[in-house]
Amino acid sequence: CDSAIGEQLAVSAEGSEAINKQNLPWTASLRAEHEGKKVKDFGLGDVALSAEERKAFYVQLDVTDFTPPVAYDARDIYAGQVQCKAYQALNQGSCGSCYAFSAASAYNARLCRFNPSSLGNTLVSPQEMIDCSNGCDGGNSLYVFQTMETKPNVEMWCDPYSGTKQTCGGVCGGGNAYSGLPGSVRTVGGAGANGVLQMQLELIRGGPGVVSFMVVNDIFAYSKGIYVPSATAAQVGGHAVALVGWGVENGVPYWICQNSWGAGWGENGFFRIGRGSDVATIESRSGLAVIKPVTPSACPNANCAPGLSTTLKDCTCRCDTVARTGPQCTTCALNCQNGGVKDAECTKCSCPLGFSGPMCEGGYTLAPLASCVGDASTITVTYSFGGSTLPPTQTTFVGIYPLAETGPFKALATGAVCGATYPKYVATVNGGRCPSTGTFKFSPPSTPGQYKIVVVPFSPPNAQGVSGFYALQDSNIIGQFTVLPSGCAATDKTAALANNNAGAILSSRLAAAATAQASALAAMKSRLDAVQPLLTTLTAELPASLTITGLDPTTRRVWAGTANQMCFRVPPSANVNPKNLLLYIGDGSSGTYYPTALGAAGNAPLPADYQGCTKFVPSAGVPMGPYTIIMQDSTTSAAFASISFTLAKAAVSYTTYTVGSLAVTVTTSWTIAADRASPLDTVRLVNSQGTVIYWYYTFCKCQTTPLATDVPVLTGTATIRIVKLNAVIGGYTLTFNPGGGNTIGAVAPNWIPWANLGL
Structure with missing residues (x-):
């Protein structure tokens, strides 16, 4: 985005409130980590391809028999299966590297989809991608994929993200290299019903891919729901994300996308956006860009724990975290402290209220947890931080609040964590933090009720110079406290103490989480x-097959010089590359063929995937008659499939045109073979928007429907007038349409460019 837009505030409480008043299918909010951030602090970086570039990568998929399910989510797993690391929410920071992050996420997901082992369930390095591309200055994921066909990538642990461009060629002594199948990079689909179907087919068949869209300045405040731009939203710049699924909510169809703005944005780093109406150009800007990953061939029998480790090229295992040890990373090394509970997979400790860290090694303890009105008790807070946990920042305080309160300065009582040791924040003193241990006290409220005790951390000045205390966060609650009426019974106090016990609260929270997880797994299973x-x-x-879209099964006629679509399929287990199409004379048994008679489709290999579609144009220099197109292995010439048809010819052209003050007069001509001609043959003049502005039957040079007694005219000329008033700028194409249908039998070898009309 330009510098002026980049300096704008990305998210504000007022802006979020204004968005939410529009009754959109999504909710906006200001989160603490986004306070003061400007537009430029949310990295974008997608550079759209030109029409020519996109055409070079585009492959049309045959969706004739494809009916997509109502909902699909590539993240779904059955109970007991291991989730792909690919769906971790990553953060590109302010670097314009979305093109690399989206490419990495899509590649990771496609690799894991078909190889969930420790070789396939991994994360390739976005850093390596920007190092070997355009750094933080933006780029396109298709070119990142294309680089991976010839220059393998390394894993993220080997070349971690720095947010700045470094030297291309990450060296990882023990790690494997990850690449793409040569010729597999492509883009499919786009705007419109057919384009959306193609995107869905590619996603469900091959795994996630990359989509891009035009970001508008309200999306930074997105919190949940189905995104559509708000009324006053303004465009900011292009952004690329990974497309992982689709669904429908309250009748609104949506896509599911994986962003690269961290887990604190959107729906845990993901978002949903309207589907089928090209919201923010999500469908038309790039379609779906994909690559076919290649799993490293080293160590196919390695037994490293999938999802918890990586297989190195010497066949040993690299454990992802300190939670796992042992030769296959199957030994649990978690030692949860302070009442923490390790999960069944031994991936993390769930900590009781007040504690944090991988092992729950640092945090706060409170006593007592209940009192009666009139008691002389005070709340004593003791804290201790060590290991990977850091003490809170100076001037951080702890307050007691009503359960629904969110304002940090509405505490009923407070205590300063640092006490009098550090009465103000000084970054150069003890690193701006409190001592690692300490104790402080404050008095409970005097009104009976249930309360929460919350740490309110001081946020030092960020990159935007913003500092202070933000809205209360549930993650900062360190305890519950109950105030009972005066003279309360000992049994009531005992019950309140038990209810507020951190261990009991953790057990209840874990039970609720298990219920939610079971519900989520049931939805995934469904x-x-x-x-x-x-x-x-x-x-x-x-079986392998070839089909020509729109081929009449009775006449099986293809017209020379016109574009046709050929769709192919090869059994996945038999698919080899390169493969190509050749035009053989007759039924192909003679072995005589025209090596360049199919245009680009005959000169270049077919897409590397086992199925797809391509355009072919039979050469007008080939004689009319029966032909067979054979799809074959380019190396061995072994045939996969064939299709036969009859080649027909027609010609249409401009001869002269005369420019007048109100109109342009054009002389047109046509020719067709006697055995192919019909009184229904038409000549059509089409403008640059695809609209037929004039047409005529060739038998009469008129628009009167022919009678059964009328005979075809094989060759002739006719005059057409193009009126200047309200004419469309761009140029005009002339077509010959045999039989009066939409089949194009010939196209004029040149078109009339608007500039030549003198208008």
Whole structure:
């Protein structure tokens, strides 16, 4: 984005409130970590391809028999399966590197989809991608993918993200290299119903890909829901994200996207955006960009714990965290402290209120946790931080609040964590932090009720110079406190103490989390069960085939010099590359073929995937008659499939045109072979928007429907007038349409450019 837009405040409480008043299908909010951030602090970085570049990567998919399920989410797993690391929420910072992060996330997801082992369930390095591309100055994921075809990437642990461009060529002594299948980089789909279907087919069949869209300045405040731009939103710049699924909520169809602004943004780093209406150009800007990952060949029998480790190229295992040890990273090394509880997978400790750190090694303890009105008790807070946990920043305080309170300065009583030791924040004294241990006290409220005790950390000046205390966060609650009526019974106080016990609260929280997880797994199972028959069909080993879109099964006629779409399929297990199409004379048995008679489709290999579509143009220099197109292995010439048709010819052209003051007069001509001609043959003049502005039947040079007794005219000329008033700028194309249908039998070899009309 330009510098003026970049300096604008990205999120504000007032702006979020204004958005929420519009009754949109999403909610805006200001989160503490976004306070004071400017637009430039949210990294963007997608550089759109030119029409020519996109055309070079574009592959059309055949969606004739594809009916997508109502919902699909690539993150879904069955109970007991390991989640792919690919869906971790990453953060690009202010660097314009979204093109690399989206490419990395999509590559990781596609790799893990078909190889969930410790070799495939990994994270490649976005840093290496920006090092070997355009750094923080923006780029396009397709070129990142293309680089991976010839220059493998390394894993993220080997080349961690720094947010600045470094030397290309990350060296990782023990790690594996990750690359893409040559020729597999492509973009599919786009705006419109057919384009959306193609994106869905590619996503459900091959895994997530990259989409890009035009960011507008309200999305930074996105919190949850289905995003559509608000009424006053303004464009900021291009952004690329990974597309992982779709669904429908309250009748509104949406895409599910994985962003690279951290887990604190949106729905845990993900967002949903309107589907099917090209919201913010999410469909038209780039379609879906994909690559076919190649799993490293080293150590196929390695037994490293998937999702918890990485297989190194010497076949040893690298454990992802200190929680796992042992040769295969299968030994649990978690030693949860202060009442923390390790999860069943031994990936983390769940800490009681007040404690944090990988082992719950640092935090606060409170006593007592209940009192009666009139008691002389005070609340004593003792804290201790060590290991990977740091003491709070100076001037941090602890307050007691009503349960619904969110304002940090509305505490009923407070205590300064540092006490009198550090009465103000000084970054150069003890690193701006309190001592690692300490004790302080404050009095409980005098009104009976249930309260929360919350740490209110002081946030030092950030990169924008903003500092202070922010709204209360549930994550900073360190305890509960109950004030009972005066003269309360000992049994009531005992019950309140038990209810506020940190261990009991943790147990209740873990039980609720287990219930929520079971519900989430049940929803995933329901979606996966619904999708499974379709997945089976899409991956079935169907025979190899070739089909020409729109080919009349009766006449099987293809017109020379016109563009046609050929869709192909090869059984995945038999797919080899490169493969290509060749035009053979007759049924192909003679072995005689025209090596360059299909235009670009005959000169270049087919897409590397096992199925897809491509354009072909039979050469007008080839004689009319029967032909067969054979799809074959380019190396061995072994045939996969074939399709036969009859090649027909027609010609249409401009001869002269005369420019007048009100109109342009154009002389047109046509020719067609006698055995292919029909009284229904038409000539059409089409403007640059694809609209037919004039047409005529060739038998009469008029628009009167022919009778059964009328005969075709094989060659002739006719005059057309193009009126200047309200004419569309851009140029005009002339087509010959046999039989009066939409099939194009010939296109004029040149078009009339508007500049030549003198208008």
